[in-house]
Amino acid sequence: MDRLMNNHWFMKITALFIALMLYMSINFDNSPPATQPGSSAGFLTPANPSVFPRATTEAATITEVPLRSYFDQENMVVTGVPETVTVTVEGPTSSVTRARQIRDFEVFAELSNLSAGTHRVELAHKNIPADLKVTVDPSIITVTVQEKISRDFPIEVDFINKNQIKDGYTPEQPIIRPNIVRVTGAREIVDSIAMIKARVSLQNRDEAFEEDSRVTVYDADGNILPVDVEPSVVRISVPIAAPSKKVPINITREGQLPEGVSIAGLETDPSEITLYGPKNVLDSLEFYNGIKLDLSKITEDTVMEVEVPLPNGVSRVSPEKLQVKINVDKVEEKVLEDLPVKPVGLADDRDIEFLDPVTEAINLNLMGSPKLLEEIEASDVELFVNVTDLDDGEHDVKVEVTGPQNVNWSLAKDTVKIKISTPEATSDS
Secondary structure (H helix, E strand, C coil), X not given: CHHHHCCHHHHHHHHHHHHHHHHHHHCCCCCCCCCCCCCCCCCCCCCCCCCCXXXXXXXXXXXXXXEEEECCCCCEEEECCCCEEEEEEEEEHHHHHHHHHHCCXXXXXXXXXXXXXXXXXXXXXXXXXXXXXXXXECCEEEEEEEEEEEEEEECEEEEECHHHCCCCCEECCCEEECCEEEEEEEHHHHHCEEEEEEEEECCCCCCCEEEEEEEEEEECCCCECCCEEECCEEEEEECEECCEXXXXXXXXXXXXXXXXXXXXXXXEECCEEEEEXXXXXXXXXXXXXXXXXEHHHCCCCEEEEXXXXXXXXXXXXXXXXXXXXXXXXXXXXXXXXXXXXXXXXCCCCCEEEEEECCCCEEEEEEEECHHHHHHCCHHHCEEEEECCCCCCEEEEEECEEECCCCCEEEECCCEEEEEEECCCCCCCC
C-alpha cells in the first residue's frame, strides 16, 4: 500500500476520479437531457445510462394568479383586465416546486403606452426561473382604455320599507351631510349617471333618527355603475312627523267672577291647536281643554300668555304657547220666561208626566254683560232632565242647562217633580 501511495501516477488517477464524481454530483439536476451514446455533448457519455440518470422534469398548473396592470391611473381608466390568470410551468422538479409553493413571480399587462380605445394586449411575466417553460391562460386580453374624469353630483335619499312605518307617521325632508359627492370614473360611464342615492329604512320608525348610509350610483335603467365615490358613506337625518289633528280650544273655568264683573268676550289666539301623537289617541280627542282660567282673578280687560300642557298620550302640541284675551263688563240681568223642560233618555214604550210644575216650563235668570244679554234669545238656551235610569214612579229630578258661554244663570226651580209610567200592553180581543 505504501508503494501505491508513493506512486505519482496512482495519485493522479485517483484525484481525477474524485474530481469527476464531484462534477457529476453538482451538475446532475441542471444537466441537459441525456444524449444518445456516441454523442459529442459533454466530455463523458456513459455506456449505461442507469449509472448516471438524466435530470427529472415535471409540469404544474398554478391557478388564481393575480394579474397586475400598469397604466396612468391618475388620468386613465382601463376595463377588461381579469383579476386572475392561470399559469402552467414545466421544467426541472426543483424549479417547478419553488414556483408553485413560493409564487414569487408576477404576471402583468403593460398598458402604459396605450391610447384611448380598445386594444389586444399580450400578457408578460417576470421573476420566473429561465429553466421553466411558461404558459399563461389567457395569454392575450382585450382591454378598453378611457379618459378618467371627476364630477360632482347631488345625493337623493331613497326611503325603503315605507309601508312598514308606524301607523300614521310620515317622513319629512331628510338632511344629508354632505349632500354633494364627487364621482370619478371613465368619461363614458360618468356621462351615463342618472341618479345617486343613499338608502334608509323606515321600518317601525315613529321618531326622528340619524344613520350612515352607503352611496350608490345608477344609470337610467337602474344599473349600478362601477365608479369611485368620495365620500362613499354619508350621514342622513330623517325627521318623522307624527299623526296630527286640529281641534278647537275649550277654556276650563274655575272659581267665581268678582261681584259686579261679567265676561263680555273670551277668545284664544289661535282658536285651534294642533295635537301630535298616536292615531288612536288623536281619534279620541274632539277638543282641547287643557287651558284653565281662574275667574276670581279677572277684574278688567286682560291678555294672558299661557303654556299649552300636553294631554295624556300626545307627544307634541303646536303652538306650545297661546294668548287668552278676556274682555269684562258690568253685570246686568235678563229673564227668559217659561222655557220648556225636555226629558232626555225616555224609552219609546214609557210615559212621563210633570207634576211640578205642571206647565213643564221654568223661568231662567241670566247674568252677564249687557251686550251679550241683548243677543241671547230663548232658542239659545235648553233646559232638560235626564230620566234614562229612572224606574216607574214619582221622582224629583235636577234641571240641567246648556246655553251661551260667558253668561251665568240661575233657575226659578232647580228641580222638577215627574212621574214615569209604563202603559200595559193592549191585547187583541
